[in-house]
Amino acid sequence: MKTLNAIVAAAATLLLSGAALAAGADMGAAEKQATNWHAIVMFVIFVGITLGITYWAARKNKTAKDFYAAGGGITGFQNGLAIAGDYMSAASFLGISALVYGSGYDGLIFSVGWLVGWPIILFLIAERLRNLGKFTFADVASYRLAQGPVRIFAATSALIVVIFYLIGQMVGAGQLIKLLFGLDYLVAVIVVGALMMVYVTFGGMTATTWVQIIKACLLLGGATFIAFGVMSTFGFSFEALFTRAIEVHPKGGAIMAPGSLVTNPIDAISLGLTLMFGTAGLPHILMRFFTVPNAKEARKSVFYATGFIGYFYILTFIIGFGAITLVATDPQYLDAAKGGLALKGGGNMPAIWLAHAIGGDIFLGFISAVAFATILAVVSGLTLAGASAISHDLYASVFARGRTTEAREVRVSRIASLGLGVIAVILGVIFEKQNVAFIVALTFSIAASATFPVLVMAMFSKSLTTRGAVIGGYIGLVGSVGCVILSKVVWVQSFGFAEPLFPFVYPTLFTMPAAFIGCWLFSKMDTSARAQAERAAYEAQAIRSETGLGAEGAAAH
Amino acid sequence: MTQVSSTQDAGNKIRNNPKFHELVRKRTSFAWTLSAVMLAIYFGFILLIAYGKSFLGSSLSGGVTTIGFPIGVGVILAAIALTGVYVRRANTEFDELNRQIIEEAR
DSSP states (O other), rough: OOHHHHHHHHHHHHHHHOTGGGGSSHHHHHHHHHHHHHHHHHHHHHHHHHHHHHHHHHHHHHHHHHHGGGGOOOHHHHHHHHHHHHSSSSSIIIIIIHHHHHTTHHHHHHHHHTHHHHHHHHIIIIHHHHOOOOOOOOOOOTTTSOOHHHHHHHHHHHOOOOOHHHHHHHHHHHHHHHHOOOOOOHHHHHHHHHHHHHHIIHHHHHHHHHHHHHHHHHHHHHHHHHHHHHHHHTTHHHHHHHHHHHHHSTTTHHHHHHHHSSSSSHHHHHHHHHHHHHTTOOOOHGGGGGGSSSSHHHHHHHHHHHHHHHHHHHHHHHHHHHHHHTTTTTTBBHHHTTTTTTBTTOTTTTTHHHHHHHHHHHHHHHHHHHHHHHHHHHHHHHHHHHIIIIIIIIIIIISTTTSHHHHHHHHHHHHHOOOOOHHHHHHHHHHTTTTOOOHHHHHHHIIIIIIHHHHHHHHHHHOOHHHHHHHHHHHHHHHHHHHHHSSHHHHHHHHHHHHOOOHHHHHHHHHHHHHHHHHHHHHHHHOSHHHHHHHHHHHHHHHHHHHTTTTOOOOOO | OOHHHEEEHHHHHTTTHHHHHHHHHHHHHHHHHHHHHHHHHHHHHHHHHHHOOOHHHSSSSSOBBBBBHHHHHHHHHHHHHHHHHHHHIIIIIIIHHHHHHHHHHO
């Protein structure tokens, strides 16, 4: 208990005064050391293990294929875990459980939306992506099209998604670690940036994969333990859990039904499209399919990933309701000054305090360390995807026009990951006090409106030409970025204008079809000789895409 | 060079193999059908949220648990089940067909 009070005191000091370093010498800081001991020890163990793996991976990393795709020798089960580790962010763990804590049923809308993209990835994308590509999704989009323009488009949208996703993760990491570990925001952001640079630069995809696998196991294990604790408190009866939650929640019975989160049907459908198809266009997720040896393992990866992620979202839901019953009823966790359900440490804390309520100080430390590890795993995957877009797509294929060596390409990739790390730290600091609520809408809208349509058209449409892909893709990219900027989250909340110019939160309902129509229309109108050759090349692509004939194999180690 | 020409040669054999067209037809229609099922389930759920709030909020069996819970969790389980259905058929029927096609192209 002493530890808990100390962590809150430390967090409050940091939040209120921001003078973390100034507080270094007094009693509070001494207590703060004791507080963070569990979390820090466990985190240091995690870092030690992952750095050991990175050292091992660095010695194994010889070729470009080792660096970008872990040699192509990851099994479907391992890749399923790694995908889950790449995808289950701290935001989904803390954010969804916090949403459930605040409004009950509404949290499920996001969980479901973030899961239903996976079957689509399996049915339409995974195997063909694996058969056609080598290291990045741009390999597939540009398979029979002009390398330069298509890769520039693909790398641009990938980098925008990666950088903004990184900003979201960095700001989240800084806030969370400031709170949980009592570290200064800047220190937290630098630690995350430095560790991800080490993992990616030295260990490449092999180290990134294992960081993600370990993190997925820790997060799934920790969340299972919390949910089990909640359910055992209520005799494994959901009815008893819900009854108690309704008793204590200020919204009462309203938490058992959809509430105010989704009111406008157009927003509801657009949100659904964004979550569903955005998942299928995220560059760091698509890149994971090149780490397995063949289409069969790619397919299995999605099955395992869907299972793990779906299970995890069901757990976050139990955790949210558990927090209503076990955290909101305990004054030690509540922020009395704000009243109501407000928690010490802010809106993202329900899962963290529930971990304390269930497993005490040691488990609080464990979950804090897991949250930190979660952020590291996600930013590593993002950084590798961004670095690959720079080195494999922009440098090797566009700038050097294929006239470069593998060794030089990998060196560029390492430099790019260092550069992205530095940029992420700087942007993390700049965005510390900014509203970052737009980031999910922005990144998922771009993925759904620019990446996904071009990828699907490249795989399934014989008529797609370079001109169609590039114009359609940019329509989706510019349209989604523009609409998000003109929507409420940026135009009103960040820029301070009175009324949004784009009335909906998510633009995907309009921009995704626009991109598909753009791809189709400008391909149809394209009568150039190049377009004829590109259409003629579709059959050979289809043979490789469907049968795997000539596809990249596993590395011959 | 020899590898390229042998791949081209195999490509020609595959193009003329009716099993290849059978594989593409079966797998593509299966994949799009399952995608449509997933879309219908999910957007059915979204439309219920937008228009059927009171239905989702009605009691499941007299207690406090509402119909919305099994439906929401059901969408998650349906997503997992559909991937299982696809993987099962792909690992057996489609992979066997694919193996024959590659074999016959040698």
